[in-house]
Amino acid sequence: MIRTRKKRPPEDAGLPEMLAIQGVRKAFGEHVVLDDVSLTLKKGDIALLVGANGCGKSTLLRCVSGLTAFEGSVRILGAEPRSAVGRGLIGYLPQLVSLPESVTVGEVIDHFASLRKISVRTPADLAAAVQLPDGFLPGLQRPIGALSGGMRRRVALAVALLGSPPLILLDEPAASLDAGHSASLWETLKVLREAGGTALIAMPLLVTSLLRHDLASVADRAVLLDHGQVVHDGPVESLRPVPVLGAHRPMSASLR
Amino acid sequence: MNPAAVRAVARWELRLAVRGRLVMGTAVTFTVVCVLATLLGLRSLSDLGLAGVGAGTGALINLAILFPPLMGIMLGANSLSSARERSLLPLMLVQPLSRLDHVCGVVIGLVGAVWLTIGFGFGASALLLAGVAGTADIGGLLAIVASALGVGVVSVALGVAISAVSGSRLQALGISMGLWFLFAFAIDLVLAGVGAAVHLGPLGLFVGVLVNPLEAGRVLMVLASGGDALTLGPFGAYLNQTVGAAWTAVAVCASLATWTGSSLLLAWTGISRREP
Numbered sequence: 008m009i010r011t012r013k014k015r016p017p018e019d020a021g022l023p024e025m026l027a028i029q030g031v032r033k034a035f036g037e038h039v040v041l042d043d044v045s046l047t048l049k050k051g052d053i054a055l056l057v058g059a060n061g062c063g064k065s066t067l068l069r070c071v072s073g074l075t076a077f078e079g080s081v082r083i084l085g086a087e088p089r090s091a092v093g094r095g096l097i098g099y100l101p102q103l104v105s106l107p108e109s110v111t112v113g114e115v116i117d118h119f120a121s122l123r124k125i126s127v128r129t130p131a132d133l134a135a136a137v138q139l140p141d142g143f144l145p146g147l148q149r150p151i152g153a154l155s156g157g158m159r160r161r162v163a164l165a166v167a168l169l170g171s172p173p174l175i176l177l178d179e180p181a182a183s184l185d186a187g188h189s190a191s192l193w194e195t196l197k198v199l200r201e202a203g204g205t206a207l208i209a210m211p212l213l214v215t216s217l218l219r220h221d222l223a224s225v226a227d228r229a230v231l232l233d234h235g236q237v238v239h240d241g242p243v244e245s246l247r248p249v250p251v252l253g254a255h256r257p258m259s260a261s262l263r
Numbered sequence: 264m265n266p267a268a269v270r271a272v273a274r275w276e277l278r279l280a281v282r283g284r285l286v287m288g289t290a291v292t293f294t295v296v297c298v299l300a301t302l303l304g305l306r307s308l309s310d311l312g313l314a315g316v317g318a319g320t321g322a323l324i325n326l327a328i329l330f331p332p333l334m335g336i337m338l339g340a341n342s343l344s345s346a347r348e349r350s351l352l353p354l355m356l357v358q359p360l361s362r363l364d365h366v367c368g369v370v371i372g373l374v375g376a377v378w379l380t381i382g383f384g385f386g387a388s389a390l391l392l393a394g395v396a397g398t399a400d401i402g403g404l405l406a407i408v409a410s411a412l413g414v415g416v417v418s419v420a421l422g423v424a425i426s427a428v429s430g431s432r433l434q435a436l437g438i439s440m441g442l443w444f445l446f447a448f449a450i451d452l453v454l455a456g457v458g459a460a461v462h463l464g465p466l467g468l469f470v471g472v473l474v475n476p477l478e479a480g481r482v483l484m485v486l487a488s489g490g491d492a493l494t495l496g497p498f499g500a501y502l503n504q505t506v507g508a509a510w511t512a513v514a515v516c517a518s519l520a521t522w523t524g525s526s527l528l529l530a531w532t533g534i535s536r537r538e539p
Contacts, residue, residue, distance in 0.1 A: 073357070074357065075538045094358070107279055110278065110282075121271040
């Protein structure tokens with residue numbers, strides 16, 4: 008079942024867009040990764056950033072989070088990502104992250120919470136700071152080194168969602184998650200959506216096309232990147248399954 | 264600057280460091296050799312009388328110049344480069360803190376780990392000295408400890424700077440090892456060899472102390488412990504004779520402060536310009 012989006016509250020009128028990307032270009036030497044990418048997200052928008060491997064999804068998220076230099080403009084609520092105002096507006100889950108093995112889950116959460124000036128001393132504090140389904144986060148006393156890849160991914164995801172930052176950037180959040188925890192992730196994102204959160208979620212094209220009906224209840228839009236350019240921006244349902252793995256076909260063939 | 268964020272990063276880095284094998288291994292080794300050096304010094308004291316104090320102190324100073332700086336520069340070199348390779352650095356840098364906050368937090372946390380190691384080693388020596396020879400020599404030991412803490416700060420800052428600008432963790436560790444070897448041994452050997460042949464002169468000797476933070480630290484420790492020309496070495500003895508102990512101490516402190524400040528600046532520039 009596809010949810011209809013709630014009407015935007017009238018008090019949002021006149022506020023700057025949550026995310027405004029204008030003419031972003033990024034090249035590594037001769038290789039152009041992003042070419043004149045423009046995209047806007049309003050408060051409460053949840054968009055999937057979809058594309059094949061190497062199409063520039065992660066690079067675009069790194070541009071938005073202020074981690075890499077680029078040509079063009081990115082504004083989060085009108086602020087530059089690396090400015091004092093812009094910092095802290097983002098919750099970011101990198102595609103690959105290896106948390107230190109010598110610390111516990113609780114110590115990781117506590118550290119990142121303290122950077123955001125959030126208290127997580129009690130389970131109630133933690134539940135308020137990270138709105139995750141019960142059992143999504145591994146036990147707080149468990150060392151990171153004793154966790155599986157999927158469990159570590161869930162801890163990193165909790166870090167990204169700490170304190171409900173205004174803009175959440177998730178780079179392939181379902182990678183390494185089993186079916187049950189993927190479902191928990193989608194439930195979490197539904198909660199985020201209902202709470203009016205804003206997110207840009209990078210997903211591989213194949214996964215997106217296979218899960219499009221599930222994702223339609225999570226995201227409003229699917230933005231398709233191909234060779235560093237936005238080639239489609241529309242409802243999630245407009246993506247169709249990729250029928251053959253490895254077949255050489257233009258990206259636009261993924262559009263209905 | 265955001266002091267709360269700096270504190271949080273420092274606490275995190277200290278926690279990671281003290282749980283690492285490098286700090287544990289260095290702390291144990293440093294403590295053992297400090298105890299051995301103190302025992303040998305105390306034996307010299309009983310055999311040679313007061314002449315044995317210089318030998319014991321000299322051994323502790325040499326240990327303080329070799330072990331903690333090696334540990335500090337390696338910890339620093341491992342810090343940002345390792346976080347970058349683990350993709351942990353991007354996760355840290357999107358938090359509400361500036362690059363400068365992050366660098367300062369890393370340096371403070373790692374300095375804490377080095378200071379703990381120095382505290383263990385010299386603490387054991389101080390207990391031995393106090394138990395066997397009374398508290399008369401403790402003042403000198405404390406002065407050495409204070410100087411060693413300063414050298415620890417320089418070494419960590421230098422390591423973090425190398426870490427910030429290096430292409431990989433392996434490269435950062437390699438450069439750090441090379442620099443430590445250069446400062447601990449190579450500069451002395453080269454200057455001693457060249458000095459006899461080309462007559463370095465006063466300026467050469469002066470620069471010889473100030474460009475080498477470990478030599479500056481050693482001179483400071485010897486001065487602080489009331490050492491003589493023999494333990495000051497040729498560069499330190501020259502400075503001491505020319506400008507006096509007080510100005511020598513000021514000059515070497517300024518050298519250590521400059522090394523620390525320029526390393527922090529390099530680290531900040533590196534982390535700001537390089538992609539994490």
